[in-house]
Amino acid sequence: MLTPIPLLTAQQMRDCDAHTIQVRGIPSQLLMERAARAAIEVMQSHTQTELRAGREILFLCGSGNNGGDGFAMARFLTEEGCGALVAYAGQWDEAAQTPLESHMSVECARQYRLWTEAGGRTVCQLPPLEGRIIVDALLGTDLRGAPRPPMDTWIRAVNESDCPVIAIDVPSGVDASSGAVYVDGAALHSVDQGQIPVTAAVRADVTATMAYPKRGLILYPGAALAGLVHICDIGIDCKSISPEMYLLRAEHLSLLPMRPTYANKGTFGRVAIIGGAVGMCGAVCFAGKAALRAGIGLCELVSSAENRIPLQTLLPEAVMTLLPEMSAAEEVLCEVLSRADVAVVGCGMGQSAVAHDRLAHILSMARCPLVLDADALNMIAADDKGIYRARLRACAARNTVVITPHLGEASRLLHKGIRELLADLPSAAAALAREYGVICVLKDTRTIISDGHVAYVQDCGNSSMAKGGSGDVLAGVMGAMLCICRRTPLADTPTLLAALAVLLHAMAGDSAAEAMGAYAPMAGELADHVGAVLKDI
Numbered sequence: 001m002l003t004p005i006p007l008l009t010a011q012q013m014r015d016c017d018a019h020t021i022q023v024r025g026i027p028s029q030l031l032m033e034r035a036a037r038a039a040i041e042v043m044q045s046h047t048q049t050e051l052r053a054g055r056e057i058l059f060l061c062g063s064g065n066n067g068g069d070g071f072a073m074a075r076f077l078t079e080e081g082c083g084a085l086v087a088y089a090g091q092w093d094e095a096a097q098t099p100l101e102s103h104m105s106v107e108c109a110r111q112y113r114l115w116t117e118a119g120g121r122t123v124c125q126l127p128p129l130e131g132r133i134i135v136d137a138l139l140g141t142d143l144r145g146a147p148r149p150p151m152d153t154w155i156r157a158v159n160e161s162d163c164p165v166i167a168i169d170v171p172s173g174v175d176a177s178s179g180a181v182y183v184d185g186a187a188l189h190s191v192d193q194g195q196i197p198v199t200a201a202v203r204a205d206v207t208a209t210m211a212y213p214k215r216g217l218i219l220y221p222g223a224a225l226a227g228l229v230h231i232c233d234i235g236i237d238c239k240s241i242s243p244e245m246y247l248l249r250a251e252h253l254s255l256l257p258m259r260p261t262y263a264n265k266g267t268f269g270r271v272a273i274i275g276g277a278v279g280m281c282g283a284v285c286f287a288g289k290a291a292l293r294a295g296i297g298l299c300e301l302v303s304s305a306e307n308r309i310p311l312q313t314l315l316p317e318a319v320m321t322l323l324p325e326m327s328a329a330e331e332v333l334c335e336v337l338s339r340a341d342v343a344v345v346g347c348g349m350g351q352s353a354v355a356h357d358r359l360a361h362i363l364s365m366a367r368c369p370l371v372l373d374a375d376a377l378n379m380i381a382a383d384d385k386g387i388y389r390a391r392l393r394a395c396a397a398r399n400t401v402v403i404t405p406h407l408g409e410a411s412r413l414l415h416k417g418i419r420e421l422l423a424d425l426p427s428a429a430a431a432l433a434r435e436y437g438v439i440c441v442l443k444d445t446r447t448i449i450s451d452g453h454v455a456y457v458q459d460c461g462n463s464s465m466a467k468g469g470s471g472d473v474l475a476g477v478m479g480a481m482l483c484i485c486r487r488t489p490l491a492d493t494p495t496l497l498a499a500l501a502v503l504l505h506a507m508a509g510d511s512a513a514e515a516m517g518a519y520a521p522m523a524g525e526l527a528d529h530v531g532a533v534l535k536d537i
Contacts, residue, residue, distance in 0.1 A: 002251060002254060004247065004456060004496070005248075006243035006245075007213055007215050007218060007246055007247045008243060008245075009177035009214070010216075013211065015241050016236050017211075019241075020236045028106075032065065032107050032111065033072050034234040035168075035210045035234050036069050039073055039168050040076060041232075042166065042232065043133070043166045046164070046166065046205065046228075047133050047166070050133050055083075056082075056132050057132065057134075058084075058127065058129065058133070058134050058135070059073065059084060059087070060089065060134065060135065061086050061087070061089065061090075061108075061137045062108075062139055063089075063103055063105065064104075064108060066138065066139055066141070066168055066172075068107040068108035068110070069140070071108065071115045071137075072114070072115075073168075074115055074120055074135075075111070075115045075120060084120065086115065086120060086121070086122045086123070087122075087123050087124070087126050087154070088112075088123070088124060089151050097124075098122075099112060126153075126154050129157060129163050131163075133164050134161070134164070134166070136171060137168045138172035139151070139170075140168060140170050141170055141176040143174065143176065143182075145185070146173070146181075146183065146200065147172060147201075151172065152199040155198070155199055155200070155201065156199045159198040164205050165202060165203065165204045165206075166206045166208065167226065167227075170207065170217060170222070171201055171203070171204045172201065173201025173202055174216050175187070175216050175222070176216040176222075178215065178219060179215065179219030179220055179221060179222030180222070181200040182200065183196075188221060189221075190220045190445065191221050193225060196221055196225070201222075201225050202225065203227075204227045206227050207230070209232065211231075211232070211233065211238075213229060213231055213247055215426075217229050218446060219457070220445055220446060223445075244455065245426060246454070246499075248456055248457070248458045248459075249458070249460070253503055253537050254537055255496075255500060256490070256504075256534075257485060257488045257490065265298050267297060268297035268484050269342065269483035269484060270298040270299075270339060270340050271298075271299055272302055272321075272340035272344070273291070273300070273301050273303075273318075273347060273476065274333070274343055275302075275303065275346055275347040275349040275375070276301070276302075276303030276307050276311070276348045277304055277348060277349060277350030277352065278306045281348065282472075282523075283347035283348030283374065283469070284302075284303050284311070284347050284472075285310075285314045286472035287347045287473065287475045287479070288315050288476060289315055289527040289528075290472070290474075290480070290526075291480040291483075293527050293530040293531040294530050294534070295480060295534065298319065299319070300318065301318045301320055301321070302321045302323060302336050303323065305323065305324060308320060321336055328354060328357035328358050328361060329358065333358060333361055333362060333365065334361075337366050337368060341483045341486060343479070344479040345362055345370060345371065346359075346372055347475055348374070348472070349374065349375040351378055351382070359379050360387070363391035363392055363395045364391055364395075366398075369401065369402075370400075370401045370402070371403075372404070373403075373404045373474075374471065374472070374475075377404075377409045377412075378412065380392060381412035389435075396436065396437040396438050400439065400482065401437075401438040402438065402439045402441060402494075403432065404441040404443060404471065404474060404478065405432070405440070405441075405443065406444075407421055407444060413436075414432060421442075425442060425446070428442060429442040429448040429450035430452050430453075431452075439495050441498060443474070446458075447502050449495060450495070456495065456502075458499070458502060458503045460506035460509070461507075461509050461510065462513050463518055464513040464516075464518045464520070464521045465506075467522065469524070472523065473527045474502065477504055477508075478498060478501040480501075481501035482497065485497055504530060505530070507533045508526055508527075508529040508532070509526060512525055512526050512529040
């Protein structure tokens with residue numbers, strides 16, 4: 001069975017490596033040489049044209065095990081007849097004009113000696129880069145702050161060249177655990193590549209990462225610097241640790257159940273979308289359309305009576321339940337919740353006194369899974385008496401409850417600044433999940449799904465989704481997945497199910513951008529592409 005991919009910190013990877021060597025008895029030299037051969041395969045698959053043209057391969061090696069990988073790769077490729085040269089950025093014996101082995105890791109020193117014995121050449125200065133293929137083996141997971149000289153100037157030269165760049169394990173300068181890069185002593189989190197100084201980190205075309213992907217390859221800005229990430233199996237497993245965080249890729253969407261052929265609308269369930277104050281009917285429409293495109297049997301839009309005509313015009317496939325504008329409508333909401341398999345609450349709901357009353361009733365009455373979005377979250381965050389928090393925790397004890405805050409909403413819910421949240425998104429999502437007893441879907445370029453114990457992240461999605469209404473589409477998709485899968489084994493792993501809903505939404509964004517470009521897709525079209533993605537799988 002296809003399973004989510006463990007996503008490790010640098011320390012967790014070191015622990016797995018040590019367990020493999022000490023407990024399973026696999027020599028460290030063997031692991032390093034497996035890593036070198038695996039990285040060569042990745043490099044060859046991406047640079048076949050350049051290799052056939054006879055371009056020399058330049059290995060930039062540091063003094064740690066990442067540098068050892070580079071020395072081993074250089075030796076193996078030389079044995080295969082490729083031209084290779086190593087530029088070593090560690091300390092040198094000035095008298096002998098050779099690297100100081102005493103300042104290398106044990107395995108790096110061993111691989112340096114083997115490289116030298118094979119006739120390999122090592123230089124201390126960066127040679128001209130033009131016409132070369134570059135392998136970055138400077139730092140890997142061993143980063144401690146900003147790259148020091150001469151690495152910073154070498155990194156600048158690499159980034160300003162037109163050479164293809166293959167990084168080993170992690171691009172040098174990227175924090176393997178967080179994705180941060182370091183500038184002037186400070187860590188930069190969640191920024192785009194264009195905001196990063198050229199001396200801070202290598203911008204790789206391809207990264208060959210060993211055993212398991214590292215968090216810093218998926219979280220930004222590391223994700224923008226890693227290029228295509230290949231996971232190389234070298235015989236290390238993570239059974240000795242608890243990974244805590246997992247990566248979902250496009251292929252994991254196949255974990256969703258097949259749609260049965262013998263079915264009726266009751267088979268696929270009923271989702272109630274509760275929101276849409278006067279003049280804000282678009283939000284519930286987007287959520288409802290997305291839920292229907294994701295395959296639910298019946299969508300009920302529960303909104304202000306003044307929104308009846310636009311909603312019935314925009315989404316005639318949905319049934320309507322109208323709420324009087326100045327009434328909490330407790331009896332109507334009770335009936336809605338009693339017949340719903342899942343309720344999505346908050347899209348365009350507003351934060352009026354009536355909206356507050358309705359949310360309080362919903363949290364008290366709901367006996368079905370809930371998805372809380374947008375204004376529902378803002379009302380909970382504004383409750384300084386803790387009444388909503390208590391009701392939400394009680395509701396989550398009865399049902400699965402998913403909250404879908406963006407960073408601004410998360411900041412208000414946790415009473416922390418956005419910059420503080422960006423410094424550690426997985427911890428922020430876990431804190432929200434634990435504080436409110438829910439599954440938290442913390443929306444950002446890399447959305448984190450956490451129940452406070454285990455977390456998921458996906459490597460799909462793009463900037464075309466950075467538009468109003470995209471969050472409403474996600475809320476609808478989330479409600480649909482909870483509804484459709486309510487009688488399947490996935491219902492027993494609701495955090496994974498929520499993560500698959502996020503994955504589906506992200507893949508719909510990729511599908512829309514591929515069809516229309518990164519600028520054009522709107523929320524309604526994003527919802528349409530949910531169906532296109534499901535068709536493909």
